[in-house]
Amino acid sequence: MTPGRKVFVSRHQTRADEFVEYVNARRGYLRRAAYLVCGDWHLAEDLVQTALVKLYAAWPRIHTDGAEDAYARRIIVRAYLDEKRRPWRREKVGLDGFDEAAPEALSLEDNDALLTALKALPQRQRATIVLRYWFELSVEETASDLNCSTGTVKSQTARAIASLRTTLSADDMTMERRP
Template sequence: MRPDEEQDYVAYVTARLPALRRLSYYLCKDEHRADDLVQSTITRLYVHWRRAREARDLHRYVDKMLVRTFLNDQRLGWWTRVWLTDRPRELPCPGGDMETKVVVHDALAQVPPRQRVVLVLRFLCDLPVTEVAELLGCSAGNVKSQTARGLARLRELLDLREFTVEEVGEHGSR
């Protein structure tokens, strides 16, 4: 990589790192694993930087890389992941009703990975259906059905009869 390209890469990653970490944490609910996902993504981005720079929307391109890295990681067996910690999980967003946030985040972690990705992108990252469909490489209808199934699963996990879309965004956002 040429020095000017490397400077562009470093500047881009430095600026986008907080957003990538936030998205990654929302997907996997573990700050260390989120950092690993981001690291894998930005390493792949470095390798493909020339091609990535030519993307129509670089942010969406990198978000798509992160989401695919997460989904690929979910397909691996549990034995490929090591979970070592001697302290309780830290949530990156203190404030608000922490108890409700923890309950919603724990329930979201139990939603199937693809549905979780759709819920995170739609409600925590506030992306429209069309952008989520583009990121995942599927139809808008598929995103809508995954959203409905994901919300139904959250309702079931939280044992709620009336669980609105606004509540997902409200309790998951910073």
């Protein structure tokens, strides 16, 4: 740099530098505070990230008052409460009841026999069986997809299962295994 030459630092660069310095000094404190609020380190990290984004936006106003920590804590608590209010957060955690062992796979011969039997069904019965047992839809959902009544779905399902049992029992395939 030449002597006597002034270097101009933009206000944005100064703001960014001050913010980075604050984050480096207080990130651990904010993360611990967030953990105490939520009890989960991963969620705590997300809350700190949210707080830092909002803090950066308000940095010129907050930094001059010297209220950075108070503002960040307030954001963390409010972000946590907002997160818990979201509908998807109310869902039950885990896969209780859904984490079952995979059913035993069909042999190639049984699989071929099942597909052949399904192809032999009339189109409406085949569609009903696929929607009800492959996609695991309810009777009402199946009726909606097929644009018919629930009674039609039930009768088509009963006829299709009877036909499949007849066809597959002749081929010595057990119907205890689901398609």
